[in-house]
Amino acid sequence: MAILTEKQYVAEGGGKCPVCKDTDIVGGSTDYIGDTIIQEIHCQVCQASWNDLYKLDGYEFHDYDGVGRPQALLQDVLDRPIAGLASWPAS
Secondary structure, three states, X not given: OOOOOHHHHHHOOOOOOOOOOOXXXXXXXXXXXXXXXXXXXXXXXXXXXXXEEEEOOOOOOOOOOOOXXXXXXXXXXXXXXXOOHHHOOXX
16 A cells, blocks of 8 residues: 655645545644644544644734724625615705
């Protein structure tokens, strides 16, 4: 049984054991080192353990209501018509 190389593992998107190729794997806690997140992974079938490495390549807001909320997230609200405003001022 050939073990996947790191390049093969990444190209295939992870999600399976690089030793036995089974998808019955569990992820442990994560650690942050610089711009890398390290997560220990364990195969429930062959008992292999390894670390998946994740590199930071950006961020996106999913919810933020504080001062300084990015304008792009508010734009859809700003563009919405206000109910009753079309007939304002009333004649």
